[in-house]
Amino acid sequence: MALLFMxxxxxxxxxxxxIETEFGWKRAQTSLIFTLSMISFSVGMVVAGIIEQRFSPxxxxxxxxxxxAGGFIAAAQTTSLLWIYIAYGIIVGFGVGVGTxxxxxxxVKWYPDKQGIASGGxxxxxxxxxxLLSPLVTVLLGQFSWQTTFxxxxxxxxxxxxxxxxxxxxxPAEFVASMHVAKAADESGNQKRDYSALEMVKTRSFQLAxxxxxxxxSGGLGLxxxxxxxxxxxxxxxxxxxxxxxxxxxxxxGGISLCNGFGRLMCGLVWDKFGYRxxxxxxxxGFALSMLLCGVAIMLSSFPLIVAGxxxxxxxxxxxxxTMAVVSSSFFGPKFFGINYAVATLQMIASAxxxxxxxxxxxxxxxxxxxxxxxxxxxxxxxxxxAFVIKSPQDMEKHASQS
Numbered sequence: 085m086a087l088l089f090m091x092x093x094x095x096x097x098x099x100x101x102x103i104e105t106e107f108g109w110k111r112a113q114t115s116l117i118f119t120l121s122m123i124s125f126s127v128g129m130v131v132a133g134i135i136e137q138r139f140s141p142x143x144x145x146x147x148x149x150x151x152x153a154g155g156f157i158a159a160a161q162t163t164s165l166l167w168i169y170i171a172y173g174i175i176v177g178f179g180v181g182v183g184t185x186x187x188x189x190x191x192v193k194w195y196p197d198k199q200g201i202a203s204g205g206x207x208x209x210x211x212x213x214x215x216l217l218s219p220l221v222t223v224l225l226g227q228f229s230w231q232t233t234f235x236x237x238x239x240x241x242x243x244x245x246x247x248x249x250x251x252x253x254x255x256p257a258e259f260v261a262s263m264h265v266a267k268a269a270d271e272s273g274n275q276k277r278d279y280s281a282l283e284m285v286k287t288r289s290f291q292l293a294x295x296x297x298x299x300x301x302s303g304g305l306g307l308x309x310x311x312x313x314x315x316x317x318x319x320x321x322x323x324x325x326x327x328x329x330x331x332x333x334x335x336x337x338g339g340i341s342l343c344n345g346f347g348r349l350m351c352g353l354v355w356d357k358f359g360y361r362x363x364x365x366x367x368x369x370g371f372a373l374s375m376l377l378c379g380v381a382i383m384l385s386s387f388p389l390i391v392a393g394x395x396x397x398x399x400x401x402x403x404x405x406x407t408m409a410v411v412s413s414s415f416f417g418p419k420f421f422g423i424n425y426a427v428a429t430l431q432m433i434a435s436a437x438x439x440x441x442x443x444x445x446x447x448x449x450x451x452x453x454x455x456x457x458x459x460x461x462x463x464x465x466x467x468x469x470x471a472f473v474i475k476s477p478q479d480m481e482k483h484a485s486q487s
Contacts, residue, residue, distance in 0.1 A: 086187050087187060087210040088216065090180045090183055091214055093125065093176070096117060096172075097118075098222065102225060102230045109165060113165055116169065118436075121173045124173060127181060130430065132185035132189075133189070133281075145248050154175065155179055156172075156235070159234045160231040160238070185422055192413045196418050199356075199414050200352035200354070201349070204349040204352020204355075204409075207409060210345075210348070210405075211402045213341075214344075279415075281420060281424055281427050284424050284427065293407075295470060297428065299466055300467050301436075303374075304397060305435050305439040306443040306456070307340070310447070311336065315390055322385055339391060339394050343394075343397075343402065344405075348405055349402075363407055365468075375460045377389050408429060409428075412427075
């Protein structure tokens, strides 16, 4: 439930139009708010990963409630771009990062033998938050001003996170010890150990996986930030009026959110059942196919094709996010998961900056989203190559000893 609400951070586009209308701001100015929220989200996760060694999950979740509620309430008082950059982009994004890292870290410690499904199942809530809660936010925006909507969300988020604070707790020490012994070695007999964040970033396994995450995330975040206008480009070419196009395009964006959630669960299942190699491969291939479908959809002005591309990309982006979590726990152990997962999410700073920028720049210079889709198809090809190269630290060590 905590992650479901915090997943609403992806629904920034719902607030963009009424705020732009009131202040006369341009989309290029307000789109930076989404980028800032993704960057602050990553920073918040790193901070949570550091302090979780000193404070209980309960204290961290209480802090999460205060930060997110305060951010929304402050955002409701917006009078300038700088104000909302700080209130929503930085404060709310930071709070969501802190809370996400906290609940994910606790969940993985409870299920060390099912890290894929535990991570994917938890992150499914985060991925589907925008879809499940967007109708409620839309109703609020229709009934009240965006300022009042922010105030309501601030109160609701505060209540939910405080409720979670009284539920979430770490497993007993004896449980952790018994599960650690049971999982001391993987199926191939390779000895596993827990890597600190510094040890993790020095491994070739992490470096290659981190680059792979940037490539796939850049495409996902790029399209998420521009999904509605990309769909409207296709619909306008068919002669559909603007109002109907906006409604259909918004529904198409909802498909991304739905598949985003299922993709996270699906990746966890695939990882536990078939291993990391298949997980990296299906995400990379799906990314390439989604960009191909979207590119062809622009060429043929086919709405069904771009919807198919959107939904496939949603699965892939969700799978990518789950991979980021399970790599942190499966490759590098559960002991330092909080900080290791937070370090892995730093890839979103590069992805959230590069993806939307590339997409918007190519669309502005050419007048169409088509060239951007072909550019990301090339990015997907690079990700596919990396998928064959990435190995777990255990496999790396085994290969080195055999050599």
